């Protein structure tokens with residue numbers, strides 16, 4: 243039995259959550275675009291700049307210290323993702339930049355006539371890098387469609403998209419627009435049957451779900467610390483043999499072995515320090531002790547809390563017939579979604595509603611959230627959707643507040 247999350251105690255750790263707008267407390271429902279950070283993350287970033295500020299690789303105190311920052315953060319992110327080997331963790335500016343770097347390297351191994359598979363559900367950072375890389379190599383791109391009724395992947399169509407020429411399947415773990423959690427293990431199993439590699443975009447999943455790269459069986463997985471209570475940065479996990487072997491673009495004399503092969507230029511050491519602190523924050527929610535075990539307990543508590551928020555929100559939305567929820571709404575399928583909701587009103591453009599809510603201190607997004615293919619597939623371009631996202635620091639009161647605002651915002 244998972245002990246419930248102490249949401250008030252969590253919230254007290256986030257200075258950003260104390261903001262007020264026009265006399266009302268701000269409700270941060272913009273987590274899918276980026277989370278707030280706890281004080282411990284802010285302190286870790288500041289400490290790195292104050293006391294460990296140097297480039298790495300030198301034989302003097304601050305340089306050695308910053309090297310330790312990177313090593314320790316690799317261990318933390320490995321635990322976060324269930325990776326056995328910290329040297330399989332690469333840090334970068336953000337997920338998009340890391341994915342472009344990897345896609346260019348992979349494309350150097352592709353030949354004309356090879357194929358890659360992307361989906362209509364994914365954030366464009368897990369689509370266009372592969373489309374451009376395929377174009378560079380003369381490879382063909384195939385698209386896995388969705389069922390527009392519930393915004394789930396049409397897994398039944400996947401076998402027909404795969405063949406012995408398929409080199410890569412790129413799939414998201416959770417949709418940043420409509421919250422669908424994809425059956426990535428099944429995608430991996432299908433890809434393996436034809437010998438294709440699998441790249442997983444876990445950016446939207448990591449704030450909500452415990453990731454286990456071993457259990458998923460994929461080859462690469464990317465995430466973004468600024469979505470899971472850390473600073474603006476990206477992290478990539480890759481199977482060690484692939485990270486060692488693939489022809490990374492790099493300058494001389496950058497390391498030709500280890501994760502440093504993929505870390506072009508000087509990284510944001512302070513963001514890496516903050517990323518480590520974000521993992522420790524999450525682990526702390528699970529009670530301490532062994533970090534992976536603590537993270538497992540923490541995510542169970544986070545999941546239970548967010549699932550309750552999602553159920554409450556869906557219940558309320560069922561009373562608002564002017565609003566349409568895109569994605570899974572069946573309460574019996576709560577395991578197949580995270581608490582991220584894409585909505586449209588039958589008359590009001592999403593941007594107008596977002597502005598009305600923003601003035602009331604309800605921070606929500608509108609548009610396509612870079613899930614451009616999905617919004618086009620659903621026929622919702624260019625206005626897109628309104629997106630309401632709940633994280634573990636959101637409360638039932640905030641759910642009720644946004645429901646009340648949605649009921650009246652479109653009057």
Ligand SMILES: Cc1ncc(COP(=O)(O)O)c(C=O)c1O
Pocket residue numbers: 274275335336337338339365367368414416417418443444445446465466475476612
């Ligand atoms: C699902 C998903 N993938 C990729 C990205 C891009 O991440 P980054 O901003 O780190 O490049 C985002 C950002 O919103 C996202 O939500």
